[in-house]
Amino acid sequence: MASKKPKQIAIYGKGGIGKSTTTSNISAALVEAGHKVMQFGCDPKSDSTNTLRGGEYIPSVLDLLRQNARVDAHEAIFRGFGGVYCVEAGGPQPGVGCAGRGIISAVELLKQQNIFEELDLDYVIYDVLGDVVCGGFAVPVREGIAEHVFTVSSSDFMAIYAANNLFKGIQTYSNKGGALLGGVIANSINTDFHRQIVDDFTRRTQTQVIEYVPRSLTVTQAELQGKTTIEAAPNSEQAETYRRLARRIAEHTESKVPTPLNQQELRDWSAGWADHLIEIERGNQLLAAS
Template sequence: MSKRKQIAIYGKGGIGKSTTTSNLSAALSDIGYKVMQVGCDPKNDSTNTLRHGKSIPTVMDTIRSGSNDFSSVIHEGYNDILCVEAGGPEPGVGCAGRGIIAAIELLDNNGVIDEYDPDIVIYDVLGDVVCGGFAIPIRQGLAEQIYTVTSSDYMAIYAVNNLFKGILKYSGSGGGLLGGIIGNSISKIAQREMIQDFSQQTETEVIEYVPRSPIVTRCELDGKTTIEGAPESEQAEVYRELARKVINNKQKFIPRPFDVDDLSDWGSTWVNKLLLEQKTAIEGIQDGGTGV
């Protein structure tokens, strides 16, 4: 690529954000791009499946040790993907977002990213709270595009709506804009329709739906991405398609988030629809049918 592409992927904890990010990185590397993945989650596990389950020293670890060897924060993973973990403060001390601030300052101020010259840098950011260090990829325009991973779980969508508020707030001052929504763990029609409706209501776009699959869990137990552990699977092809869409995506949306009360009313309607679909499926099975 003639110009480095920098994106950030946000999502509520436990929603499959890091799983999606790591498979995206692996798929992009297979296509031929030089990828750097920066884990911006205090759990420090963003890049584990790119390194056969092995964790790496974090930027905060390096800073606390007093080391000036900034190259020590870069570790190679699957297919030469450059892996970085921001880390966080010692338990019970300081802000969890401090690791992101420290990591970005270290990488930028010391020319670390330029030295390794990746084609694409992906920041994997915890999206439960969009404040402090967690907001830096948006606020400073560090990422040209923001993506968010969500399921049909209401609290996951609630977190996305908060993210949209952050993007909207900084959109007028050079902040990063939305590239799209990634629907994850989709197994039912109503789940897909719920995310699609949320996208339409907030004037955004869904870039891909990733189905729920036991293959993902099996590969993660082996310390691998699906791209590495099950490269011929349909699930791996979904991640490859996501990679192709991300690398070619030029869309930049300024979302129109729900007010809290409106989101609650909207969510109640969809929860009822999901429950009805589930009830219908169960009754179909009990009657000897196949269900939904």
């Protein structure tokens, strides 16, 4: 009897946006709900899965390939919280080679040795650096390895700029069998205007927000312990937010091609919001003075 095909999801986001934090909590929530999950770290820093393993880093696929030309894929797979399977693609030595090569090598290694089928996975979640969508970093999108792509973005301009670039990449590869966009995970959303900025951006690009995740001290405390929020603070409001996000991603079935803004449209859009925020601030100052 053939094993089931896992649902493969790629989560992109610029460096420092909270992408790995979000991804690890999604993985933790899914295994907590009884699913078999692999988290596939695609950042050359190899730090995607450490909060699933008590802060412990694991050898990457490229580390193993540097030591031995032939590697048993099982050597690169480690168990984490709730039994989640953890893999890190890794990258080259600093200043040498292409950082995307680790993703290509790791994906090929696991596919060649039929690891996804052997482990009978429900979900494979790729945690991908989203500042660039070229070379190896584009593999989950370009090759259609992932069925659905989500991006983590805050209301900050550079996070939205990175998300818009990802949308351009998805649009480019969409005619060649590439993965499509499931939506935006709005991170660090603590005020109405944070939410309004992301909502307006998704409306303009014909996408959607999957979940709003607030910035929370609970997340910081958990990560200082080397844990996900799901593990360290399972009864917290933040943990419930991550569980809701995981359910929405698990239930998501229809992704689409986004409509990215061109460079001038993005600049005009952001300038309009800058003016609007100044008006809000002036209004607040007038109210405080009256």
